[in-house]
Amino acid sequence: MLLAELARTSREVAATSARSRKTALLAELFRATEPAEAPVVITYLAGRLPQRRIGVGWSSFTEPVPPAAAPSLTVGQVDAALTELGAVRGAGAQARRRELVGRLLAAATAEEQEFLIRLIGGEVRQGALDAAAVDALAAATGAPAVEVRRAVMLAGSLGEVAERLLADGPAALARFRLTVGRPVLPMLAHTAGTVAQALDRLGRCVVDEKLDGIRIQVHRDGPSVRIFTRTLDEITGRLPEVVAATRELPVARVVLDGEVIALDAAGRVRPFQQTAGRVGSRLDVPGASEALPLTPVFFDLLALDDRDLLELPTAERHAELARLVPEPLLVRRLTVTDPAEPEQRAAAEAFTAAALARGQEGVVLKALDAPYTAGRRGTAWLKVKPVHTLDLVVLAAEWGHGRRAGRLSNLHLGARQPDGSFAMLGKTFKGLTDALLDWQTERLQELAVERPAWGVRARPELVVEIAFDGVQRSTRYPAGVTLRFARVLRYREDKSAADADTVASVRELLSGNT
Numbered sequence: 001m002l003l004a005e006l007a008r009t010s011r012e013v014a015a016t017s018a019r020s021r022k023t024a025l026l027a028e029l030f031r032a033t034e035p036a037e038a039p040v041v042i043t044y045l046a047g048r049l050p051q052r053r054i055g056v057g058w059s060s061f062t063e064p065v066p067p068a069a070a071p072s073l074t075v076g077q078v079d080a081a082l083t084e085l086g087a088v089r090g091a092g093a094q095a096r097r098r099e100l101v102g103r104l105l106a107a108a109t110a111e112e113q114e115f116l117i118r119l120i121g122g123e124v125r126q127g128a129l130d131a132a133a134v135d136a137l138a139a140a141t142g143a144p145a146v147e148v149r150r151a152v153m154l155a156g157s158l159g160e161v162a163e164r165l166l167a168d169g170p171a172a173l174a175r176f177r178l179t180v181g182r183p184v185l186p187m188l189a190h191t192a193g194t195v196a197q198a199l200d201r202l203g204r205c206v207v208d209e210k211l212d213g214i215r216i217q218v219h220r221d222g223p224s225v226r227i228f229t230r231t232l233d234e235i236t237g238r239l240p241e242v243v244a245a246t247r248e249l250p251v252a253r254v255v256l257d258g259e260v261i262a263l264d265a266a267g268r269v270r271p272f273q274q275t276a277g278r279v280g281s282r283l284d285v286p287g288a289s290e291a292l293p294l295t296p297v298f299f300d301l302l303a304l305d306d307r308d309l310l311e312l313p314t315a316e317r318h319a320e321l322a323r324l325v326p327e328p329l330l331v332r333r334l335t336v337t338d339p340a341e342p343e344q345r346a347a348a349e350a351f352t353a354a355a356l357a358r359g360q361e362g363v364v365l366k367a368l369d370a371p372y373t374a375g376r377r378g379t380a381w382l383k384v385k386p387v388h389t390l391d392l393v394v395l396a397a398e399w400g401h402g403r404r405a406g407r408l409s410n411l412h413l414g415a416r417q418p419d420g421s422f423a424m425l426g427k428t429f430k431g432l433t434d435a436l437l438d439w440q441t442e443r444l445q446e447l448a449v450e451r452p453a454w455g456v457r458a459r460p461e462l463v464v465e466i467a468f469d470g471v472q473r474s475t476r477y478p479a480g481v482t483l484r485f486a487r488v489l490r491y492r493e494d495k496s497a498a499d500a501d502t503v504a505s506v507r508e509l510l511s512g513n514t
Contacts, residue, residue: 001037003078003108004071005029006044007115013045014403019132026136035167039159040079042133044119050079054086054120056097061117061401062453065105073107078116118402130158137162143170151176153374156185156232178308180221180253183228184374187257187300189364189381195352198365198382199339205368206318207334207348208299210361210383212272212470213261214279216296220246220254238279242296249324253305256321257372258298258331269359271510272484273472299331302372314380315368335368352384361385361469387467388509390415390483390501391492393422394462397444398455400429400437408441408455413466413486415479415503422460423479423503431467431487440491463492463500471510479503481510 009029013022026045033041043050081104088096105113134152138145143165151161154176164172178184192198199205215230216239225243227236236243242260262270262278270292278292301309301321309317322330334351336344352363362385370380392413400409410429414422432440440462447458467489474482481503492499 001033001041001075002071003073003075003112003115005032006041006075007112010045010115011111013132022132023135023139026133027139030137030140030162030166033162033166035163037075038162038166039157040075042159042162044075045133046130047119049082049119051082051086054082055088055093056085056101056120060098060101061105061121063102065102065113067105067110067113068107069109071109071112073104073112077107078104082120114402121401133158137165141165141169143173147173152185154178154182154184156183178255178303178310180255180303181219181224181226183217183219183232183234184255184302185232186215186217186230187372187374187378187381189383190379192365192382192384195348195363195365195384196345198384199336199345199348201379202365202367202382203339205336205339205365206314207336207351208364208366209332209355209358210364210385211259211261211297211331212269212359212361213259213275213297216242216258216260217302218242218246218254218256218258218296218298220249220251220256222252223247235279239294239296241294245296245329251304251324253303254301254324255303256298256325257300257302258296260294260296262292262294271472272470296329297331298325298329299333300372302374310372310374313369313371314366317372336365356386385469388469389465389467389489390506391463391495391499392425392466393460393497393500394440394444394458394464395422395424395460396455396457397440398427404429404437406441407437408444409437410455411440411464411488413464413483414460414500415506416497416500417479417503422497422500424477425479425503425506426474426477426482426486428466428483428486428488430485431489436488436491460497463495463497465489465492471506473510479506481506 006029009025013025016022029041040050081100085097085100088100105116108116134149135145138148148161148165151173152158155161161176164175192201217228219226225236225246226234227239227242228234239260246256260275260279262275264270274292275294278294298321301317301324303309304320304324309320332355334348336348338344355363362383364381364383367380370378373380392415394411395414396412397408398410400407409432410427412424412427414424417423443462444456444458447461448456449459450457466483466486468483468487469485471481472484473480476482
């Protein structure tokens with residue numbers, strides 16, 4: 001397939017908000033896709049690279065490259081070129097990467113160049129594409145959409161299912177089943193504003209603590225134990241404690257869903273960054289597990305012996321889980337059988353307050369009659385956690401790329417220090433509407449004190465309200481802390497820089513295990 005076909009479809013999909021039109025465009029593309037190309041085509045459409053990181057940043061695109069006059073570049077050629085880029089190491093690597101990027105862009109038309117730059121820079125955003133792609137794949141092959149969706153759930157890969165479907169037709173779907181040792185995409189939760197709202201939406205449910213750890217899926221087949229992350233990467237060798245705990249369970253074959261957390265001496269959850277650092281440590285780091293032991297906490301059961309439990313209601317899966325797993329390794333949970341009953345609603349609120357007091361992120365409410373819909377952010381699970389906000393000052397902003405080209409996008413955020421200066425806490429481009437992008441581009445240029453090639457440095461006067469999920473230590477920023485998942489809520493023109501939050505208040509959130 002020519003890259004031009006994919007780039008055109010990507011542009012057209014991004015330009016329409018109609019789900020039916022997106023599906024039709026994608027189905028047309030899939031009909032023209034060779035089976036072996038399907039995994040790469042789908043990954044590109046989702047704005048990702050199969051190689052993940054290739055060592056190429058925006059600085060590699062500062063010098064324009066004359067485009068090709070006509071399309072000739074294939075998807076396979078692009079994939080090979082990016083693989084070659086990702087393999088560049090050692091002395092002279094930067095120059096070699098620039099050479100390879102220039103060669104790739106020179107073979108691309110103007111439209112293809114734009115697509116490639118956005119793809120490599122992570123700027124391909126087309127909205128809810130995975131769901132539309134499943135429907136499009138079904139339409140292109142004549143397979144029932146519900147069966148395609150289940151196959152993707154069980155395979156953990158839309159690209160793999162697409163390749164088999166395009167090669168062998170709907171009969172290929174029968175090959176995809178829950179198999180111990182092969183991870184499935186985890187079920188995810190939507191957000192509710194309050195516990196009361198979640199109770200009203202779900203009815204009979206359980207309230208689980210929302211742990212501030214790393215999601216894990218544990219597969220045991222006899223003595224063999226394998227552990228996977230939510231992105232289906234295997235991390236078995238990094239978690240000997242989880243392997244040992246799983247082998248002690250009185251079962252031969254099982255698939256468990258849970259999280260791994262680090263606890264302090266008082267039994268409180270340690271900050272997420274410590275858990276993430278330990279999970280990310282290599283096997284050859286001596287004493288890693290002794291220095292910071294991790295504890296698995298399980299909250300769902302997907303398979304037991306030779307039984308697939310995915311279609312069982314939550315209540316039955318949880319009952320099986322409680323019979324199998326000892327209490328110290330089970331998530332704390334509260335069952336609400338009548339959410340209209342005031343005492344049960346009060347109990348749910350009290351349970352949530354206690355979870356937060358223990359250092360957890362919040363709670364997840366789960367409908368008692370729901371199956372485990374792997375790989376989907378369904379409405380049967382609703383998470384409730386406090387929304388943390390700070391008023392920070394914009395110190396600088398970087399020029400955007402792709403659809404944000406010509407507008408100031410990535411904001412440098414600062415908190416106030418005792419001497420009246422500002423310390424940078426991090427960056428964000430999340431949460432910005434087109435209207436906000438236009439407004440801040442004009443306003444920040446008015447406040448500009450320097451204009452480097454990458455953007456502007458501004459007088460510290462513009463206050464922005466930032467939502468975030470937590471605070472963590474960082475050696476990258478001068479205050480030693482940064483924000484997790486920061487996003488813009490609104491600008492506070494009613495506040496001056498003197499009203500911005502202080503570095504000390506941000507550090508208090510860190511010590512409070514936010």
